[in-house]
Amino acid sequence: MSMTSMATTALARANRAAVDKATAALAAVSAKEFSSSAMPAEVVLDAAVSDANKLEKKHFEIPEPLMMGPGPSNPYPRANDAMSKALLGHMHAPMFPLMDEIQTGLKYVLQTENEATFGLSASGGAAMDAAVSNLLEPGEKAVVSVSGIWGERFTEKCLRHGAEVVQIRKEAGLTPSFEDIEKVLEEEKPAVLFLCHGESSSGTKQKLDGIGELCHKHGTLLVVDTVCTLVGEPFFTDAWNIDLVYSGAQKCIGCPPGLSPMTYSARAMEKVMSRKSKPDIFSFDVTEVGRQWGFNGDKRPYHHTPPINIMFAMREALQIVSEEGLENSWNRHLNAHYQLWEGLDKLGLKPFVKNPEDRLATVNCIEIPEGLDAGKLIANAFDKFNLEISGGLGGTAGKVFRIGLMGYNCTPRNVESVVTAFEDGLKQQKFL
């Protein structure tokens, strides 16, 4: 695991001689060797350049559908505009106040005062890897709730990072109860419990109240995935005592993808600070990322180059959410959800999640009626209405349609468009 210092020293010695030799040789080089620009120079090539993969000049044309699947959803146009602003360096002085604003806005939408709140420079999936890499040391145990693809992914990631996993499994469409979780925590006393607030593959919402306290009682850190829920469903990081939350940009926040919100509680940061080994992913080590974001130490040194334009967009999206207000946003999502199901019910469509309390407002799973060609209905919506209806994912593939009602896209008019597209598709196949 450690550097072979013998070998390093030997090599360093060998190189010292080379350095001296080179320095002597270079003393003879003309001080004017660079002033040769009067005549254009040409690079000397070691090999012939292949034009095999040269791209043709072609106008960039791609459809612009209304994205009503589980995400990405269309960003706020203001966020899109902010994104295309001319670039600024991530280490330039004016950038730090902007990063501070992003942190403030993220604290608002996450309802937290955690210092360690920031945007990870990668996808929401990578934020899950970051959570595992930071919070679990090899050999430590995680209890992972699995009722869809995200619990499976968290399991896979834990195993790859050398942690042990105990799964608490539910069929797609169900979530573990408080009592289920209480039992497994008592039995296993894991270092980490993973729950998915919104399981977007099955459309379920995990109840979270009281679980933070339960985790604290057992010395467990609570990690919650909010990729498809943050800003769309009520969520309280601090009031619910959650230790690590990550999300995505491209769902209810209404920002283009590429910067993933994360927050670490003081307890989570204590754990990171007292690890025996360093987290294996340097790029996602929260103590290193935290220096650049300004919550670990006074200096803000270079750590990596973030997706600066997505930061511009994220700041604007967070401002838009602040202008609307979180309660208003949550109510908008809830009402769109009711509107959607009222419309689908009239068409004879049924929810996949049986218990209304467990249904996500943001990602809605619809049972595919027996005999219906789901692919045809989805293609019809895309071709005729320029509208995305999505199929299932993982365990729900082939069993459900999925409709996202998220962020900028979550409006009564868009809900009506979705219902119309379903109606048209059902009529085409003589289901209506």
Added chain:
Amino acid sequence: MSMTSMATTALARANRAAVDKATAALAAVSAKEFSSSAMPAEVVLDAAVSDANKLEKKHFEIPEPLMMGPGPSNPYPRANDAMSKALLGHMHAPMFPLMDEIQTGLKYVLQTENEATFGLSASGGAAMDAAVSNLLEPGEKAVVSVSGIWGERFTEKCLRHGAEVVQIRKEAGLTPSFEDIEKVLEEEKPAVLFLCHGESSSGTKQKLDGIGELCHKHGTLLVVDTVCTLVGEPFFTDAWNIDLVYSGAQKCIGCPPGLSPMTYSARAMEKVMSRKSKPDIFSFDVTEVGRQWGFNGDKRPYHHTPPINIMFAMREALQIVSEEGLENSWNRHLNAHYQLWEGLDKLGLKPFVKNPEDRLATVNCIEIPEGLDAGKLIANAFDKFNLEISGGLGGTAGKVFRIGLMGYNCTPRNVESVVTAFEDGLKQQKFL
């Protein structure tokens, strides 16, 4: 390391009963429970919403400097425009041909026919983590060339991922010779050799010809960092027998940051495919990423949500590079480099890298004259000319200025602006 299957089974059994109970309970729930949208509903809140971190409505204003530091450099305006196009889902059918075009364009700029060529959904620094995680198993040995910050970073990352490291160290401003590398490969027979084509902290260029063959002779995979060189300096992945190359978007390619070019040779892929353990970072596992990008298997399943808008920009930037042609681009960078040094020489400024052959065209390190206040000169350039001149990094901090001549920014007019800013700064401090 593996899942505790006993515990998992027990829990699964417990949950089976819960599922049955829930299903029975739910049979009683009204089929109409969702059709309640006639009256607007309101979310029930567990806690009070805090407005402490709400963002104010504020116009988004940030300076737009000409970025002549080591990067990011200003992207091509056409790439910036493409980026702000309305979003398309990453799994939508029209997206796959676009990803194919990006792969083609990357093959062109990397001069490779490697199937495993794609853009990693993260920073160039994360691409370095990905290289380590994919190519090295715990306990395997890497020889790492260190003559600046990037070799140090590669070392750090190897150690975190459980690999052993032997460093070949050179002082900043120098690079290891063919003979240096030959000697260490013979002695150490490492699994991986890391070289930095352009060490942007000291402005050196690593000679690469012949080293690929040397590596192959010793069963070593050659990894090369081209973050600040790709498209700016001649580079031939295949002709030079390089096994893994990664780069950044925001330097000579002229794309905004967030998607990092990577290519794996057939040999590198064989190594990944025959690993005893899986790479620890699921998000960056090239076999998993490769499914979504279409070079591992026929299906293109969901793996993660990439930064779709940056993909739009990357495609456009690669098209622009194709239109110019690689040789033209390399010559443009070389001539700007000569022009810069001709100008700086007249001002009495000296290059930090003594051997002209070792000097990067893309990142130019300038010795800070004794007694000059470098920070004042940099601030003057930014405040008066809206132009970025950068200081050193790591071992060169406080010793050099750094000027990037990269991509869209690499023009005779911009070089003149840099020289003018230096002249003005030197005059202010009575150095001229």
